[in-house]
Amino acid sequence: MPILEVKNIKKKFENTEVLKGISFDLEEGQTLSIIGSSGSGKTTLLRCLNFLETPDEGTITVRGEKLFDGASPVTDHKRLRDCGLHFGLVFQQFNLFPQYTALENVTLAPLLNSDTFSREKIIENGKHLLDDMGLADRMFNYPHQLSGGQQQRVAIARALALEPDILCFDEPTSALDPELTGEVLRVIRSLAGNHTMIIVTHEMAFARDVADTAIFMDGGIILEKGPARELINSPREERTRQFLSSLNS
Numbered sequence: 001m002p003i004l005e006v007k008n009i010k011k012k013f014e015n016t017e018v019l020k021g022i023s024f025d026l027e028e029g030q031t032l033s034i035i036g037s038s039g040s041g042k043t044t045l046l047r048c049l050n051f052l053e054t055p056d057e058g059t060i061t062v063r064g065e066k067l068f069d070g071a072s073p074v075t076d077h078k079r080l081r082d083c084g085l086h087f088g089l090v091f092q093q094f095n096l097f098p099q100y101t102a103l104e105n106v107t108l109a110p111l112l113n114s115d116t117f118s119r120e121k122i123i124e125n126g127k128h129l130l131d132d133m134g135l136a137d138r139m140f141n142y143p144h145q146l147s148g149g150q151q152q153r154v155a156i157a158r159a160l161a162l163e164p165d166i167l168c169f170d171e172p173t174s175a176l177d178p179e180l181t182g183e184v185l186r187v188i189r190s191l192a193g194n195h196t197m198i199i200v201t202h203e204m205a206f207a208r209d210v211a212d213t214a215i216f217m218d219g220g221i222i223l224e225k226g227p228a229r230e231l232i233n234s235p236r237e238e239r240t241r242q243f244l245s246s247l248n249s
């Protein structure tokens with residue numbers, strides 16, 4: 001059974017249909033990269049999966065449990081929050097809380113959400129995650145005292161702290177100076193295999209090398225899907241070829 005089953009997700013803003021029926025499955029431990037031109041609906045899809053946006057139609061099923069069904073959408077806030085906890089999202093702009101230290105950013109949500117772990121255990125886990133991200137000496141720094149690459153690594157630790165089933169990244173390096181992208185890509189790469197991930201990225205070499213499967217989105221549909229290496233090295237569709245060659249020019 002796939003860990004994630006997405007079926008026929010549709011989303012309109014005013015009169016514009018931004019997602020026109022998105023369907024895909026993802027197996028546990030696999031990494032999916034999503035590529036596509038600006039405005040094709042990539043961020044909207046991630047926001048729908050993370051329950052930050054409500055699709056108009058379709059279903060989202062995690063580990064066999066139907067979390068969202070457009071035919072009978074849930075509006076209860078607690079239920080929405082619980083559903084959202086199956087997913088973690090790392091944003092392009094890090095979105096750390098500026099008034100909290102790196103460690104507080106990582107532990108805040110688990111301290112509010114967990115009734116299974118003690119405060120000590122959550123803090124210990126937070127320190128461990130930051131250590132894994134290469135930030136052992138930065139735990140008590142505030143976001144403004146950190147580089148963009150360090151802030152993004154704190155954001156990744158924060159997403160991991162809630163132990164989501166599926167970890168999503170929305171262009172995690174596009175707000176970074178080129179010399180800082182490497183450290184963030186390395187951290188994401190180290191998570192592959194041990195986590196199920198969906199990565200929206202414009203870094204084609206990364207999308208090809210880190211992911212098992214890739215999707216090319218165009219105008220709110222999945223135009224092409226396949227093994228990441230195949231799709232990016234030798235796409236079948238003319239439109240995918242055009243997109244990839246536009247990046248090289």
Ligand SMILES: Nc1ncnc2c1ncn2[C@@H]1O[C@H](COP(=O)(O)OP(=O)(O)OP(=O)(O)O)[C@@H](O)[C@H]1O
Nearest residue numbers: 013014016018036037038039040041042043044045
């Ligand atoms: N809240 C909103 N209200 C109205 N229109 C929106 C909203 N969010 C997104 N859109 C529109 O939906 C379309 C898809 O946007 P989306 O951000 O999902 O694209 P994207 O593929 O992530 O693009 P990019 O590569 O530039 O990040 C765009 O035309 C955008 O203007």
Ligand SMILES: [Mg+2]
Nearest residue numbers: 042043044170
């Ligand atoms: Mg986007």
